[in-house]
Amino acid sequence: MNKFLCFISSFFLLLSISFNCFSDNQLDNFNSKFAKYKSDPKVRSAKAMVVNQNNGKVIYQKNAYSEASIASLTKLMTAMVILDSKIDLKKKIKITKHDIDRLKGTGSRIPIGTLVTGYDLLKISLMSSDNRAASALSRAYPSGKKGFIKAMNIKALKLGMHNSKFADPTGLNKRNKSTARDLVRMVEAAYQYPEIRKITTTSQETFRIGKRKNEIGFVNTNRLVRKGTWDIGLSKTGFTRDAGRCLVMQAVISNEPVIMIFLNSYGTLTRFADAQRVKKWIKKESIMNKISQISAN
Secondary structure, eight states: OHHHHHHHHHHHHHHHHHHHHHHHHHHHHHHHHHHHHHSOOOOOSSEEEEEETTTOOEEEEESTTSOEEOGGGHHHHHHHHHHHTTOOTTSEEEOOGGGSOOSSOOOOSSOTTOEEEHHHHHHHHHHSOOHHHHHHHHHTSTTHHHHHHHHHHHHHHHTTOTTOBOSOSSSOSTTOEEOHHHHHHHHHHHTTOHHHHHHHTOOEEEEOOTTOSSOEEEEOSOHHHHHTOSOEEEEEEEEETTTEEEEEEEEEETTEEEEEEEEEEOSTTHHHHHHHHHHHHHHHHHHHHHHHHHHHO
């Protein structure tokens, strides 16, 4: 009888252990699938931050508090300062030799001596990232270019961008520095300007420059805007050797507004591929969160 009881006890003990092992394996399989979606989105840019615009929740970050040169991302600050000044953008501004890029030697299709409206210069500087256009806008500021740069830094402090510094309105100066975290604040602020949203999400536009008979076409430097497959609310790219390739965007992903910052990307298409990777990752996360909520209920 005792042997029989020992046998029965051993049998149920083994059965219990087997059942528990099976349950753990099943759970491990589920967790491994869940971890697949929870894994790093494999962002290749050196610095990055992705934030939910509605609640400020950080979705992803990578060296987000490290300073870096920001190239033409600067032009978002340039646009905000010029719009804040309330100058008459319908008035024409003359392009002069002072607008020539003597730092990096970049060119422009806006000839010296040309008269262009402030609003057209704003569009060309934001959409096509033209440095000569941004420089001319800064000279039209009530207190001149020096006063404009001072206003840029004051604006940055007001926005809480305490790790940012602006030395010129174009972004050609490598001393224009910020962090991914600060740039989230800048994009959030720039998004409040309807003109900036409209201009930076326009894929292309033609302008009549000076006395030329034919209009000149300018295209958006963000290939994702030109492609038209994203729901983008604001966009700006940047590139210098010091800054690498940069991208900031506001976009709607899985019905949520998201701000994305990618800095120091050295591949020609890497920053755009990073955006695609993050978009895909967020969508998977959203699906898995919904499944988890259903399972919990």
